[in-house]
Amino acid sequence: xxxxxxxxxxxxxxxxxxxxxxxxxxxxxxxxxxxxxxxxxxxxxxxxxxxxxxxxxxxxxxxxxxxxxxxxxxxxxxxxxxxxxxxxxxxxxxxxxxxxxxxxxxxxxxxxxxxxxxxxxxxxxxxxxxxxxxxxxxxxxxxxxxxxxxxxxxxxxxxxxxxxxxxxxxxxxxxxxxxxxxxxxxxxxxxxxxxxx
Numbered sequence: 001x002x003x004x005x006x007x008x009x010x011x012x013x014x015x016x017x018x019x020x021x022x023x024x025x026x027x028x029x030x031x032x033x034x035x036x037x038x039x040x041x042x043x044x045x046x047x048x049x050x051x052x053x054x055x056x057x058x059x060x061x062x063x064x065x066x067x068x069x070x071x072x073x074x075x076x077x078x079x080x081x082x083x084x085x086x087x088x089x090x091x092x093x094x095x096x097x098x099x100x101x102x103x104x105x106x107x108x109x110x111x112x113x114x115x116x117x118x119x120x121x122x123x124x125x126x127x128x129x130x131x132x133x134x135x136x137x138x139x140x141x142x143x144x145x146x147x148x149x150x151x152x153x154x155x156x157x158x159x160x161x162x163x164x165x166x167x168x169x170x171x172x173x174x175x176x177x178x179x180x181x182x183x184x185x186x187x188x189x190x191x192x193x194x195x196x197x
Contacts, residue, residue: 001045008053012192040083047082048089051075055093056195058113059104069109070116077120084135090117100194 002022009018026032030041051072058068079086097104104110128135 001049004046004049004053008049008056011056012196043082044079044086047075047079048086051079051086051089051093055113058109059097059101061109066109066112069113073113073116074120076113077117080117080121081124096195100191 002025005025006018006022009021012018013021031045035042054068054072054075058065058072061068076086076090079089097110
């Protein structure tokens, strides 16, 4: 995961800031304290990094680049298999595409990625249907509620979201407050900033 993050951040930020980004990423709870306990959160690290790298390379390719889109489909499908929260990453990519990169929708790449992602996830989706969506109901119970009450569907997910935001507070603060020295910003850098945001 770190190797892929290095390749991506080096392209976006240059080598010095990429190194700083990797060092800062070690402040993420799942990258250090819990990494010896192999679980879905640890498994997400290389899958999310791989999906983001493949999306960046595929959406930046002038011609071709279908292998990047195929890799995105594999990484995204595997990420969804490991934890449904990977859907948030796919939503972020869709928003980035619609806001900053609509031209790629005229290429076959995004559709190839979606097809492969669905192909990887489809057997699990069929299993979910056959087993009354047990993995989703398990998630609700694990979050602290199983009564079916409104509190189980609103309060517990909200508490989880607040905990995640608190854990990422330093990084969010850096994104919102830190302002680099003023200088000319070129289209490539604007695109990189939009992608990172």
